[in-house]
Amino acid sequence: MTTDIAPALADIAPALVDVTPALVDVAPALVDIAPALADIAPALADIAPALVDIAPALADIAPALTDVAPALVDIAPVIADTANVVPFYKIPDS
Secondary structure: HHHHHHHHHHHHHHHHHHHHHHHHHHHHHHHHHHHHHHHHHHHHHHHHHHHHHHHHHHHHHHHHHHHHHHHHHHHHHHHHHHHHOOOOOOOOOO
């Protein structure tokens, strides 16, 4: 059985060497978020079929999202500031 996967492991070994430093860097954060991930696992399991359904659409719009990402980063502070603005009208209490 081990000999069956040996060629695949040989193929990915260089990539594993490349990502190992990054994995070491993120390991403490992964330990910190593990309880939260355990809490949301049931919800993720519930939405997994929907994510599979929308994956092709997400792949289609990914290039556009990449194009607009810098603009979204630029306007995020403006949106945050706007969220704190008191509206100029008040709906009367009934």
